[in-house]
Structures are given as C-alpha cells and as structure tokens.
Amino acid sequence: MKFEFENPTHLVFGAGRLSQIGEIVSKHGKKALLVTGGGSVKRNRTFERAVSSLNAAGVTVVECSGVEPNPRLSSVMRGAEIARNEGCDIVIGMGGGSTMDAAKVMAAAVNYEGDPWEMIAHGQSNWRLPTSALPIITVPTLAATGSEMNGGAVITNEKTTVKSFVIAKCLYPRVAIVDPELTLSVPQDQTAFGICDLITHVTESYFNGADGTPLQDRFAEGVILTAMEWGPKAVADGNNLEARAQVQWASVVALNGWVQVGTAGAFPVHMIEHVLSAHHDIAHGAGLSVVNPAWMRFAAQTRPARFAQFAQRIFGLSLKHPDDRDAAMEGIDRFEAFLHSIGCPTRLSQLEIGDALLERYAQDTVHVIHDGEGRLPGRPPMSEKDIIEILRSAL
Ligand SMILES: [Fe+2]
Numbered sequence: 070m071k072f073e074f075e076n077p078t079h080l081v082f083g084a085g086r087l088s089q090i091g092e093i094v095s096k097h098g099k100k101a102l103l104v105t106g107g108g109s110v111k112r113n114r115t116f117e118r119a120v121s122s123l124n125a126a127g128v129t130v131v132e133c134s135g136v137e138p139n140p141r142l143s144s145v146m147r148g149a150e151i152a153r154n155e156g157c158d159i160v161i162g163m164g165g166g167s168t169m170d171a172a173k174v175m176a177a178a179v180n181y182e183g184d185p186w187e188m189i190a191h192g193q194s195n196w197r198l199p200t201s202a203l204p205i206i207t208v209p210t211l212a213a214t215g216s217e218m219n220g221g222a223v224i225t226n227e228k229t230t231v232k233s234f235v236i237a238k239c240l241y242p243r244v245a246i247v248d249p250e251l252t253l254s255v256p257q258d259q260t261a262f263g264i265c266d267l268i269t270h271v272t273e274s275y276f277n278g279a280d281g282t283p284l285q286d287r288f289a290e291g292v293i294l295t296a297m298e299w300g301p302k303a304v305a306d307g308n309n310l311e312a313r314a315q316v317q318w319a320s321v322v323a324l325n326g327w328v329q330v331g332t333a334g335a336f337p338v339h340m341i342e343h344v345l346s347a348h349h350d351i352a353h354g355a356g357l358s359v360v361n362p363a364w365m366r367f368a369a370q371t372r373p374a375r376f377a378q379f380a381q382r383i384f385g386l387s388l389k390h391p392d393d394r395d396a397a398m399e400g401i402d403r404f405e406a407f408l409h410s411i412g413c414p415t416r417l418s419q420l421e422i423g424d425a426l427l428e429r430y431a432q433d434t435v436h437v438i439h440d441g442e443g444r445l446p447g448r449p450p451m452s453e454k455d456i457i458e459i460l461r462s463a464l
Contacts, residue, residue: 088118173205217247269339285329
C-alpha cells in the first residue's frame, strides 16, 4: 500500500451547532454568498436562524436560492455571477448534496477563466481543473452525499445531458457545520435515499478497490452496519435525533476519504446512476438503490470471494468455502431486501424508466470515464454491453 492522505476540512459536528455559523464564517469572510435549494431551509427556519447568526457576527449575506436537484451548470454560472457582482469573499452551501456541490463549483468559478464546464468535464480533451476558489463553508441539511467534507462535486450540463464530476483540492470546504437537528424535517423517502447513497459510497470502494486493505474493509463494514442499524430508526421516526445523528455521522465518514484511503477504487455504480439521473431527474439515492444490487450480481460472477465476505460480515451468513457463490448471492439478496424495507426502489420500472434508452445510458456512462479499451473502470471493467446487461436485469 502506498498512499497520501489529507482532508483539510474542519468539521464542527453536533445538534445545535448551526447557532455558531456566524462566529465560524466571520473568521474566513465578511460578505457571504448563501446558496440554498428549493426552499425547505426557509420553511423550517434554518435560513432565518443562519442569517441572524451571520449578521450578528458582522457577516453580510447575499442570497442565491433555487439550486435544483441534480444541479445544473446554468445555476453554477448564475451563482458565480452574483458572487462576482456583489464582491462576495466566501460561499456557504446550505442544503443537500446538490446545493453544496453547486456552491463549491460557484466558489471556484468566480476565479476561473473561461467556461466552468471545462473544470467538470472529467477526462475530456478540454479539461482544466480549478486551482483556486473562494473559501467554502458547508451546512448539510440531509445525511447522504458526504459533499460537506470532501473536494468533489457533481454537476449536470443541461444542454448536453452530461452529468460529470470534478475533484480538486481547492473545493475542500474550510469548515463543515454538520448539525443533525437540521435533518429532522427530511421526509421519509429522502431519508431512505440518503441512507442508500451513503452505503453505496463505501460499497464502491469495498468491491472495486485494491486487494489487501483489511483495515479499510473493516471501516467500510462499520459504516454499512451502522447505517443498517440506525437508518431504519431514522426512517421510522424522523424526530429521533439520536438516529439522525448516527446516520449523519456515517454519511460524513463514508465519503470524507478515510474509508477509501489506499483502495484506489473506481465508482462504477455512481457513474451509471449519474447518467440515469441526468436523463430522468430522479433522486440520486433512488437510482443507486436500483443499480447497486444489479451491479453486485454482475460483479460477483468474477469475484465471488469478495461478495461472500460481504455476506458473512454484514449478514452473518456462514461460508462453505471462501468462494461460496451461493452465500455471495444470498448476501446481495439480503442487501436488496434491506433497501426495499426502508422504502427504496429496487427496479427501474419503479422510477418509470423503461428499456428505450439502455444503449444511450451505456454510451453516456463510458463517455464520462473509461479506460484505454473504452470500458467503465471497476472490478471488473465493464463494456457498454455489460452496462446494458446490468440495467436490463434491473428493469
Ligand atoms: Fe453518491
């Protein structure tokens, strides 16, 4: 194992921490672009509380509201324009993953010469990563994405229907204010989708990473088991603050880099799902809930021992031998049943997605990221034909 690791984001975690936002932000800037989504933060007064704390600390607020789910490039450009015109010196992303991702890219777009899509278009010929950004503060209101404490963002170019990603050092937030009280009003379905998203963040590296990472395996299993223990409690009773806190902490850990250190894993399930949500505007976690089990059944054919380990350690199944395919498949069935039990979809038909565009989804997936042979990276690498097969099995 050879790796380097750094996560510069200062994490402020715990119920009630939103009240410190003014004091925290004032250390990094005086005029904040406050980026929000569809309005839930106004309905539940999170917005009002944040603004009064910011103003009391001498921070002026400029609003950029209305970032949509599956955030669009046009929203990023709109926010960057506001920040530039108003002379903002800090950007706050307050909302779900879409809002935080858009806020991060707005912060980089303010200083970026040329078309901001060039920083998103991962691996394409005109790809230019951003090297600087305004200081970023994240305030997640949903436990799911992990964007609050990493340097990544996913943006959709609505003109081309391409959804792609950027990962850059300058996109790490200075501070993540993670207050589980802000998630109490998240509806049941979005809570469940968030749980699926956070689990998928660790299954990606667990199943696609390098061999010989026993400590990382245990970290990933710890996140999955914690999410499976506390997730259903948060779904059953949205006001269960302890369950909300455990799920939110799991979501932060799942994608702040620590679980993935040294595994060098690809994220094929995410890559396939991004194409589905770019075309159909479905919730990211709902798409993952359909794609992940279908992908697992495909990948288990070439690597049964890995999936047998998952079955044994997550569901307590006993193995006849390390390559026990029956146990591997049983583990995947049980994982899918868990997702179903918390209210996640497990078939494309539940998302009203049919078979008309299967080839297009596969083409778009490998367009965003591919190896030298045109395959989607992962274990195993997948051809367009393989992706079609996976999606067909999930119809
Ligand atoms: Fe995700």
